[in-house]
Amino acid sequence: MTTPTPASPARRPVTLITGAQGEFGHALVHALSEHSDTPIVAIDKDPIDPALARRCAESHALDLTDGAALDALLDRLHVGTAYHLAALLSRSAEERPDLAHAVNVEATVHLLRRFAAASHERAEPVRMLFPSSIAVYGLPTRAAKDDAQPLREEEHTTPITIYGCHKLACEHIGRYYATRLGASWKEPPAARVDFRAIRFPGVISAETEPRGGTSDFAPQALHRTARGEAYESFVDEHARLPFMTMPDAVRALLELGAAPDDALTRRVYNVGAFSLSAAEVASRASAHFNGVRITYNPDPARMAIVNSWPADVNTDAARADWGYTPEHTLSRAFEDYLVPGLRTHH
Structure with missing residues (x-):
């Protein structure tokens, strides 16, 4: 087992944001750069806007499906917290399911593996914030939808879109990495990934x-x-x-990221x-x-x-565990x- 070593000045912890060029990424970079001193490393498949890049310590045009390029970047970073926003959204994923699987699932698992290794080596969890979606739900008919009460996290999780399937799969895989990875090993990991997910509704x-x-x-x-x-x-x-509005969505992700671990009763939360x-x-x-x-x-x-x-959706768990209240x-x-x-x- 690798002995954890303290971070050197050259390996100061950073906040990693994938999909930083998207509308959520823009808002998150602005919020973090204004309220945190932790350096931001932003990546996106497209070049980062210069105005956004100036708010970051580093910015990179990087395709997450290029595992070698991603590894080369992660090898020299000390990621303390990661916001994994990059994804092919619902309509785009339906049109290009193979690419969507590579981006939405394979790249997510790649990051989880790397963060699991880093958590073990440093004996300190890497915190990974994952935006999931109401696409994980799958009500059988419109009549069933009309009759349903606001859905809780565990209800009707039978998605009909490939995007919803991807998000639900990553929720489960993230939960496994956070709670079970290494449970059967002779020496359990020194620390596991601290995976936390929010199921977002439509964001305006x-x-x-x-x-x-x-x-x-x-x-x-x-x-x-x-x-x-x-x-x-x-x-x-x-x-x-x-x-919900974009400011409330960003605030929710930041609040979940800041919540004490012992306050959380689950890994995945509804908001709305x-x-x-x-x-x-x-x-x-x-x-x-x-x-x-x-x-x-x-x-x-x-x-x-x-x-x-x-x-x-029912947001009782988020309200009870970490005080979620939309403005x-x-x-x-x-x-x-x-x-x-x-x-x-x-």
């Missing part, structure tokens, strides 16, 4: 318009109408999902703030922007996915964040 940002996700009907409608453009929704007016239908999005948009033109042309494949996801309830989300932010950016 006032700054960026998303692409590639199935919950995008809400943020896309808001951004298009704020620009004075027409929007054709790919779901019908009755389609309903849970949502409010439930919205496509018609309610249109109504809210009409109340704040002029000339709103939203029509509905439901795509059967995407409607099937939305119908399998819950209208709302932006439905009214506050629009009045304090979305409408002012959309007007500023458009």
Whole structure:
């Protein structure tokens, strides 16, 4: 067994963020750079925006499916905390399932292996924060969805999308690495990965318009109408999902990351703030922007996915264990964040 050694000054602990160029990555880099002195190492398959890179100690254009390149980077880093955001989202994953498996599952397991080895060698857990998704759920029919109470973490986890399957698989693998890896070894590991996951609902940002996700009907409608453009929704007016704002999503991930280990009763938590239908999005948009033109042309494949996801989720565990409380309830989300932010950016 390797003897753990103290980190040298050249091996100062860093925070690693994968998928840093995405909308969540942008928001997370901003939050961490403003509230933490720990150096940030940001990676993405695309070059990092210069303004974002200036907030990081290092930034790298790196494909996570290139294991050799990833290993070369990790070999010289002392990762204390990792935010593994990189993923192919639901629609993109359906279109390219093999690539999605490589990115969403194989790269995640590669990171878990490396962090497990580092945790053992240093006798100190590497903390890995993993954004999961309501895509892990799979309600059998729209009627079942309409009748369901807000879903708890263990209910209806039979996803119908490959993205949901990937996220659920990584939740289980992460839990294994955190609690069971090495249990049958002659000498158990000195420390295991501290894996923590959040199942996010749809996330709405006032700054960026998303692409590639199935919950995008809400943020896309808001951004298009704020620009004075027409929007054709790919779901019908009755389609309903849970949502939260981007600031609340980032805050939740940071709060879970900061929670004492002995306060946590599980490795995976639901979060959410409010439930919205496509018609309610249109109504809210009409109340704040002029000339709103939203029509509905439901795509059967995407409607099937939305119908399998819950209208709302139960967040009791997150509230009890680490004090999760969203700042932006439905009214506050629009009045304090979305409408002012959309007007500023458009």
